[in-house]
Amino acid sequence: VHLVESGGGLVQPGGSLRLSCAASGFTFSSYAMSWVRQSPGKGLEWVSGISGSGGSTYYADSVKGRFTISRDNSKNTLYLQVNSLRADDTAVYYCAKGEVDTAMTYFDYWGQGTLVTVSS
């Protein structure tokens, strides 16, 4: 299993980015996926999740209405569209693999993360 995130960078407050996570080594469409973030020097925060088919999406209250999770199973890629960014969204964003296609109760594989910095 290999997960590789990309798309992070420096963005001004109010700006947008699209994060990507390229997956390999497993049947991508058969597993739910999530994004988990970690602010500098801080703990982990679950951000969003999506079912294997992409038909069901879930969000933490802190990002609801600003972030959109999606996936392209033909490309084995997970996405996170992040809009209306704020300083407290500054974090390393990890993609993480769930254990089955319809549920996420733990994450058995993680990518190395992509850093999003929100600053003027």
Place this chain on the structure above:
Amino acid sequence: QSALTQPASVSGSPGQSITISCTGSSSDVGGYDYVSWYQQHPGKAPKLMIYDVSKRPSGVSNRFSGSKSGNTASLTISGLQAEDEADYYCCSYAGSSTLVFGGGTKLTGL
């Protein structure tokens, strides 16, 4: 979606055992047998150590064990080794397909 409560740090010596607590509520830890624990070394991605309260993934040492009582889950590491020095995070299912993490515990002294 309030973060689960973990001690900021615990200290141990090689060969000893330590336990890290993770306290939540009846809406998360106490309501489901879906607590997981992750180990994170500096600059690295988290690694799954325990899932479903007390199950160990293949390849994880049996020195790591998990348990739960009421709204509090615990991770015990026995026979401490230098490579166990890391940050540890608990995570619980919180209903409606959401999850919540603890604030993390730094294991030091090894």
